[in-house]
Amino acid sequence: QNRSARHQAHCRLQELTIDLHDRKFIVMPTVYVANNCEGPCKLPLSTRVPSYYSHTVLLLGMQERGSPLQRAPCCVPVRYSDQLIISISTEGLEVRKFPNMVAEECGCR
Amino acid sequence: QNRSARHQAHCRLQELTIDLHDRKFIVMPTVYVANNCEGPCKLPLSTRVPSYYSHTVLLLGMQERGSPLQRAPCCVPVRYSDQLIISISTEGLEVRKFPNMVAEECGCR
Amino acid sequence: MGLPPGPPGARSRNLSCVSYKHPSVRGSLGGAGGGGPGARHVRCPPRHCCIGIWNQSHALVQGCWGGGGAGCPSPACAPSPAGAPGGAVLVCLCHGHLCNGNASGLVARPAP
Amino acid sequence: MGLPPGPPGARSRNLSCVSYKHPSVRGSLGGAGGGGPGARHVRCPPRHCCIGIWNQSHALVQGCWGGGGAGCPSPACAPSPAGAPGGAVLVCLCHGHLCNGNASGLVARPAP
Numbered sequence: 001q002n003r004s005a006r007h008q009a010h011c012r013l014q015e016l017t018i019d020l021h022d023r024k025f026i027v028m029p030t031v032y033v034a035n036n037c038e039g040p041c042k043l044p045l046s047t048r049v050p051s052y053y054s055h056t057v058l059l060l061g062m063q064e065r066g067s068p069l070q071r072a073p074c075c076v077p078v079r080y081s082d083q084l085i086i087s088i089s090t091e092g093l094e095v096r097k098f099p100n101m102v103a104e105e106c107g108c109r
Numbered sequence: 110q111n112r113s114a115r116h117q118a119h120c121r122l123q124e125l126t127i128d129l130h131d132r133k134f135i136v137m138p139t140v141y142v143a144n145n146c147e148g149p150c151k152l153p154l155s156t157r158v159p160s161y162y163s164h165t166v167l168l169l170g171m172q173e174r175g176s177p178l179q180r181a182p183c184c185v186p187v188r189y190s191d192q193l194i195i196s197i198s199t200e201g202l203e204v205r206k207f208p209n210m211v212a213e214e215c216g217c218r
Numbered sequence: 219m220g221l222p223p224g225p226p227g228a229r230s231r232n233l234s235c236v237s238y239k240h241p242s243v244r245g246s247l248g249g250a251g252g253g254g255p256g257a258r259h260v261r262c263p264p265r266h267c268c269i270g271i272w273n274q275s276h277a278l279v280q281g282c283w284g285g286g287g288a289g290c291p292s293p294a295c296a297p298s299p300a301g302a303p304g305g306a307v308l309v310c311l312c313h314g315h316l317c318n319g320n321a322s323g324l325v326a327r328p329a330p
Numbered sequence: 331m332g333l334p335p336g337p338p339g340a341r342s343r344n345l346s347c348v349s350y351k352h353p354s355v356r357g358s359l360g361g362a363g364g365g366g367p368g369a370r371h372v373r374c375p376p377r378h379c380c381i382g383i384w385n386q387s388h389a390l391v392q393g394c395w396g397g398g399g400a401g402c403p404s405p406a407c408a409p410s411p412a413g414a415p416g417g418a419v420l421v422c423l424c425h426g427h428l429c430n431g432n433a434s435g436l437v438a439r440p441a442p
Contacts, residue, residue, distance in 0.1 A: 016179075018171065025413065025414065026413075036178065071145055071184060088414070093354070093390050094355070201244070
């Protein structure tokens with residue numbers, strides 16, 4: 001995936017991998033695909049994101065009318081999936097499912 | 110609520126009101142309390158936000174170790190409430206509940 | 219989260235309000251304000267006000283109102299114009315017992 | 331969302347893998363990799379690989395592996411060291427039919 005493709009027109013899911021080779025207690029995965037949500041949040045949301053929230057539309061509307069916001073709407077994960085981690089310690093091998101580890105869907109909030 | 114109090118140490122819910130007096134088709138509310146989530150997202154999340162996601166902790170960890178992120182974790186609403194809107198048109202008065210209109214709880218995502 | 223302190227009347231106890239909906243009105247104030255069919259009074263959730271909306275002297279909607287955070291400083295219903303200028307819609311918010319049944323300055327007909 | 335294309339074997343059909351868990355291992359690979367008690371084989375969900383983890387020549391966990399996106403380029407199991415240096419843990423990922431049952435270079439004992 002090249003870098004320039006990441007400067008997309010709107011908030012969307014992008015692949016982000018984290019190398020775990022240096023975490024010696026983690027047997028698997030060695031490369032963890034965490035993903036991230038990237039890109040600007042702009043009106044109209046309806047044509048850009050599948051599910052959008054009225055609150056976000058109102059904030060964006062305020063911004064468009066020139067009212068300064070302490071925090072502008074931002075592109076964040078709205079759905080996650082789990083990740084199995086196989087780790088090793090003095091107590092032996094453990095397989096454990098961790099929730100909310102992988103971003104699966106993005107939205108403007 | 111004074112302005113300086115808004116520069117708080119961590120992501121939290123802040124009151125944000127939107128004046129609807131100029132929207133003549135809206136009978137009620139005349140002032141809509143939408144609220145917003147404001148403030149920085151920093152580690153450790155565990156001492157700062159009641160429910161935090163592993164994905165966010167991992168992104169913040171990458172940032173702390175100096176890896177640049179295309180999008181840093183951001184303070185957003187994680188729970189909303191509905192808002193009743195009473196509007197008037199040539200067809201008469203209508204009372205309607207709109208979902209996800211008021212930010213009720215914030216988190217780093 | 220810094221909500222402004224509201225009128226004591228609206229917070230210290232659960233208000234009772236007159237409940238009514240004119241047949242021309244679409245939607246309803248919900249469980250809080252709707253009451254059953256034929257209900258004339260309704261008990262509001264905490265932090266709610268009574269609301270009354272009239273078209274001239276003719277009641278359109280009466281019940282509880284919790285949304286918006288505007289508060290209801292007055293114990294009595296003093297309607298003010300709402301909606302498009304030139305229209306005849308009047309609204310009051312108040313925190314007195316059944317305060318939305320009678321509007322000062324107009325002849326309210328809360329139910330037919 | 332731009333996942334890298336994986337090995338054709340792991341995607342075009344549902345893989346079958348050897349399924350096993352040594353009593354010393356806490357947790358399990360889940361419905362996908364666990365199989366029933368005594369199950370020796372398991373059918374994986376789409377886009378999964380077979381995984382095998384050994385402690386020297388002694389199998390610890392075998393089953394399906396879908397997490398992590400590392401893919402499994404090899405049809406056969408060629409274990410490589412994992413975990414802390416000096417440890418004896420070996421892991422393979424592969425996409426051949428029951429490929430995680432036998433590891434080249436060690437005498438695998440898939441089930442007691």
